[in-house]
Amino acid sequence: MLLASLVEPSFGLIFWMTLSFLAVLFILRKFAWKPILDGLKDRENSIADALNEAKKAREEIATMKAGNEALMREAREEREVLLKEARDIRDREIAGAKEKAKAEAEAILERAREEIRNEKNAALAELKLQVGELSVEIAEKILLEKLGNDAAQRALVDRMLKDAESRLS
Amino acid sequence: MSLKALIRAGFLMMAMLLSGGALRASEGGDGHGDEEKFNAGKLILDHIGDEHGWHLWGHTTLPLPVILFDTERGLKIFSSSRFDHGHATYDGYAYVDHAVVAVDAPPDPNWNLWEAYVSKKRIWDLSITKNVMSLFISLGLLLWVFMSVAKAYTRRAGQAPTGFQNLLEPIILFVRDDVAKSAIGEHKYEKYMPYLLTAFFFIFLNNLMGLVPFFPGGANLTGNIAVTLVLAMITFVITTVNGNKHYWQHIVAMPGVPGWVLAILTPVEILGMFLKPFVLMIRLFANITAGHIIALSFFSLIFVFGETSAGAGYGVAVGSLAFTVFMTMLELLVAFIQAYVFTFLSAMYIGSAVEEPHHH
Numbered sequence: 001m002l003l004a005s006l007v008e009p010s011f012g013l014i015f016w017m018t019l020s021f022l023a024v025l026f027i028l029r030k031f032a033w034k035p036i037l038d039g040l041k042d043r044e045n046s047i048a049d050a051l052n053e054a055k056k057a058r059e060e061i062a063t064m065k066a067g068n069e070a071l072m073r074e075a076r077e078e079r080e081v082l083l084k085e086a087r088d089i090r091d092r093e094i095a096g097a098k099e100k101a102k103a104e105a106e107a108i109l110e111r112a113r114e115e116i117r118n119e120k121n122a123a124l125a126e127l128k129l130q131v132g133e134l135s136v137e138i139a140e141k142i143l144l145e146k147l148g149n150d151a152a153q154r155a156l157v158d159r160m161l162k163d164a165e166s167r168l169s
Numbered sequence: 170m171s172l173k174a175l176i177r178a179g180f181l182m183m184a185m186l187l188s189g190g191a192l193r194a195s196e197g198g199d200g201h202g203d204e205e206k207f208n209a210g211k212l213i214l215d216h217i218g219d220e221h222g223w224h225l226w227g228h229t230t231l232p233l234p235v236i237l238f239d240t241e242r243g244l245k246i247f248s249s250s251r252f253d254h255g256h257a258t259y260d261g262y263a264y265v266d267h268a269v270v271a272v273d274a275p276p277d278p279n280w281n282l283w284e285a286y287v288s289k290k291r292i293w294d295l296s297i298t299k300n301v302m303s304l305f306i307s308l309g310l311l312l313w314v315f316m317s318v319a320k321a322y323t324r325r326a327g328q329a330p331t332g333f334q335n336l337l338e339p340i341i342l343f344v345r346d347d348v349a350k351s352a353i354g355e356h357k358y359e360k361y362m363p364y365l366l367t368a369f370f371f372i373f374l375n376n377l378m379g380l381v382p383f384f385p386g387g388a389n390l391t392g393n394i395a396v397t398l399v400l401a402m403i404t405f406v407i408t409t410v411n412g413n414k415h416y417w418q419h420i421v422a423m424p425g426v427p428g429w430v431l432a433i434l435t436p437v438e439i440l441g442m443f444l445k446p447f448v449l450m451i452r453l454f455a456n457i458t459a460g461h462i463i464a465l466s467f468f469s470l471i472f473v474f475g476e477t478s479a480g481a482g483y484g485v486a487v488g489s490l491a492f493t494v495f496m497t498m499l500e501l502l503v504a505f506i507q508a509y510v511f512t513f514l515s516a517m518y519i520g521s522a523v524e525e526p527h528h529h
Contacts, residue, residue: 006218006458009395012236012294013219016301017399021371024308029363032315036341037362039322046327 207476209469217389217461219300220267222249225384230254233302235269237262238293249296263287269294303388304396307375315370344369344512352516357523361516364407368400369512376457376504380497391507392457394450401450404515405443412522445518449511456507464496 147153223231232250239245242261251259252269263272271288297305314333321334330338349358349365375396378386390396418424420438422431470489475482 006214007394009393009398010219010294010298012296012298013300013304013393013395014399015295016297017304017396018402020304020308021367021399021403024312024371025364025367027312028315028367032312032319033363033366035319035323036315037345037359039319039326040338040342040345043327 207469207472209466209473212469212472213462213465216387216465217392217458218267219298219388219393221252221264221269221296221298222254223299223302223384231384233297233299235262236295236297237269238295239271240291240293262292269296300388300390300393300396303375303378303385303390306385307371307378307390311367311370311374340369340373341366348509348513348516352513353520353523358516360411361407361519364403365512365516368403368515369508372400372453372511373504373508376508377501379457379461380500380504389458389461392454392461394454397450397454400453400511401446404449404518405446407515408446408518408522409442411519413525415524415526416522445514449514453507453511456503460496460500460503464493464500467492467496 147156221235222233225231230250232248235245235247235249235251237245245260245262247259249264251257252262252264255264258272261271262269264270265287269292271290271292273288314337318334318337321330321332325331344366345358345362348369349362352358353361372391375390379389379391381387420442421435423434423438426434467489471482471486474485
């Protein structure tokens, strides 16, 4: 009898269970489950949003870093180019200056040589002139001494002629 | 933590021992006169069954309202203490084997031969029995707990959970993610969450309360077939009402199946439709009741042996208590598992009813 009552649902309990369980279900649905589930969802969404934002910020920083690096590389390359240009210009300038200095020195030397040559010629000419005058004076004195008589003059003419003859032969 | 639970379970067992002894004493003092032997079967069935009035300890019973609807005499409301544990009739009604019956000839309320006069007349018993009282207490507890937790969610929106909210949130998330979402699907689960959550926490709470051997626990509510019947009925109604074209098509005429097979298949499918909630009802009822029966059987061994000699009683008590503690621990696990299984299978049935056809 008792055992049978165990598997035989009692009317009263079915009645109260249906009534009170459904009532509690509807009350909880409105006043408990809705705020709880909404709250959970909102919190999860806000956490997901925060994570997304953090990820985005990280990505932005990464792109910024990459940009900075590119900029730096560009600047370095430009500096290299500028330095190279400067070096080239300097080399060219130095080479040019050397060339010019050499040419100038050459010209100066040439002018000096020319002057030396001229001076030498002038000195030679004057020397010739003075030697000529001196020899004429000496000759005059010798002639005056040696050719004071006819015999001497004759002998001289003869020697001269002989000389001329030997030179012509 | 587990040590603490063990100690607590030990205390519960002690309390059970005391109340059991008292129960035995009260049975011994029955008005039947003869020396009544300890009856383990009666003890167990008393514990897992329902009763009008709530036996607290010894001779103390909490009287509960008896509400009867008699087709001839109308609504009758009186206290369960009027029956004096079945020793008296009141106003033409008597209490026999945990049920209120009408008696034809009640000349004298103290006349105790009324059992021969039990009427065949059907009366509708809407009494607030021990189980109904326990139902109200557990539902009140659910309302109080979850309304206060809900308040915490609105008051501290977007913040980390604290206290009680923190304790319940993982379970709520478990029901949402591992039961509803996995069985019904990401897009349709939300509509069914209130029922699944309410059913889960109702079953879980009552399973736990059933393990507590004294008031307000001790009622075997989730091991009562009327309660599991109502829960299974709600699942059945939700499934049937929300069933889409795809679901009905698969029951009435499974696509791609020849006509002569349908003649066999369709009745089977229709039977299955009712079988699913039926199995749901039986599973919860049987699991919880069986757990109670086993724990109480081990416990009763003490008294069975105690009747032969006090020494044997104490000797058996050691092993028996250990087994009872073990069973109670196991029942703690079963309390959760059965709440989960009921909710998950309900979600599966609902999921199969709202599932969209697959395009392969």
